[in-house]
Amino acid sequence: xxxxxxxxxxxxxxxxxxxxxxxxxxxxxxxxxxxxxxxxxxxxxxxxxxxxxxxxxxxxxxxxxxxxxxxxxxxxxxxxxxxxxxxxxxxxxxxxxxxxxxxxxxxxxxxxxxxxxxxxxxxxxxxxxxxxxxxxxxxxxxxxxxxxxxxxxxxxxxxxxxxxxxxxxxxxxxxxxxxxxxxxxxxxxxxxxxxxxxxxxxxxxxxxxxxxxxxxxxxxxxxxxxxxxxxxxxxxxxxxxxxxxxxxxxxxxxxxxxxxx
Ligand SMILES: [Zn+2]
Numbered sequence: 108x109x110x111x112x113x114x115x116x117x118x119x120x121x122x123x124x125x126x127x128x129x130x131x132x133x134x135x136x137x138x139x140x141x142x143x144x145x146x147x148x149x150x151x152x153x154x155x156x157x158x159x160x161x162x163x164x165x166x167x168x169x170x171x172x173x174x175x176x177x178x179x180x181x182x183x184x185x186x187x188x189x190x191x192x193x194x195x196x197x198x199x200x201x202x203x204x205x206x207x208x209x210x211x212x213x214x215x216x217x218x219x220x221x222x223x224x225x226x227x228x229x230x231x232x233x234x235x236x237x238x239x240x241x242x243x244x245x246x247x248x249x250x251x252x253x254x255x256x257x258x259x260x261x262x263x264x265x266x267x268x269x270x271x272x273x274x275x276x277x278x279x280x281x282x283x284x285x286x287x288x289x290x291x292x293x294x295x296x297x298x299x300x301x302x303x304x305x306x307x308x309x310x311x312x313x314x315x316x317x318x319x320x321x322x323x324x325x326x327x328x329x330x331x332x333x334x335x336x337x338x339x340x341x342x343x344x345x346x347x348x349x350x351x352x353x354x355x356x357x358x359x360x361x362x363x364x365x366x367x368x
Contacts, residue, residue, distance in 0.1 A: 151218035153326075156197040157240055158334030159224065159264050160188035162366055167261075170345035170360035171328045171338060174265060175255075175317035181340045182325035183223075187261040191247045193224055195238040196333065203234040205309045206253035212244055215269070215306060221324070223265035226250050226257050254313025266331065267324040269306055334366060 160166065169185035199214040199222075212224040212232060228248030232238060249257040257263075311320065329340035332352065338360075341347040347360040351367075358364040 151220070153266075153331055154197060154216055154218055154220060156216075156222075156333055157194075158186070158188075158336075158366055159193050159196045159222070159244075159262060160186060160366075161190065161192065161194060161241070162334075164189045165363060165365050167363050168349065168360050169261065170362075171340040171347040172344045173317070174263075174321045174325065176344055179317070179321050180325040181327055181329060181344070182267065182321060183263055183265040184328050184338065185261045185263055187247055187259065191260065193227055193244045193247060193262045195240055195242045195244060196222065198237070198239050201232045201234065201236040201238055201244075202306060202308070203230070203232070204253075204311070206312075207310070208254075209250055209252035211250070211252050213306075213308070214238065214244075219268050219270070220326075221267040221269050221306070223263070223267065225252075225255070225263040225265065226260075227262055228260075251313075253311065253316065255317075266326040266328060267320075268326055269324055336364075336366075 158166075166189065167187040169187075171181050171184050173179040173181050174183055195214055197214075197216050199216040202213045202215065203210045204213055210230055212227060212230060214222050214224075216222065224244055226248050227245035228250050230245040231243050232245070238244070247260045247262050249260055251257065308316065308320070327340065328338050329347075331338055335353060336349045336351050339348045339350070341360070345361055349358045349360060349362075349364060350356070351358075351364075356364075
């Protein structure tokens with residue numbers, strides 16, 4: 108089965124070195140017992156939420172991974188529901204995040220939690236729209252609006268917490284430097300980071316979303332309960348398990364399961 112990686116970087120010498128160093132320096136025990144210094148404490152407990160798709164269908168999950176699939180907090184999990192319809196798992200406010208290659212979707216929920224939906228096609232929601240749990244957001248797909256990669260239709264579902272500040276429009280002039288943030292002057296980068304903190308991720312590149320933003324706001328999928336299943340990250344990227352809390356059914360990830368009502 109093709110692995111459904113998203114945000115995936117192509118293998119580079121630097122990535123290989125980073126992974127190799129991680130394996131050499133940190134065994135599984137260390138990885139499990141030592142809290143990551145890069146994960147901030149969320150302001151509020153993780154809210155009860157449904158899956159980002161309808162109940163009662165077969166789902167493939169490529170597993171739990173970091174936003175770039177190689178390094179950093181494992182704040183993402185890929186889902187491919189059979190009906191391909193992505194739905195809001197919890198009520199909230201939609202942000203359409205615009206990039207040169209198109210849009211992607213985030214939803215801000217009560218308590219400062221944000222969920223993300225990358226790779227979607229045929230987006231059905233609008234910027235600022237208030238959605239209820241179950242509202243259709245779009246279709247699983249291979250869209251790459253800000254960069255990254257995808258090798259099979261899915262949604263890259265991501266968890267973050269944000270500071271308790273409302274999203275606001277960018278100050279005039281800030282937007283100009285955003286698309287080429289690697290080339291932006293330091294003052295512009297600071298302006299961009301302030302925007303990122305308040306939730307406007309328009310034109311935030313894939314590279315910065317998976318590094319700066321993920322390090323500042325990413326929250327691990329490990330231990331979270333979603334749709335009545337508890338997710339546990341494994342030692343490696345894309346590893347892990349899903350446990351159905353009602354009957355203790357255990358699914359190894361990557362893997363298929365049927366989300367029963
Ligand atoms: Zn993914």
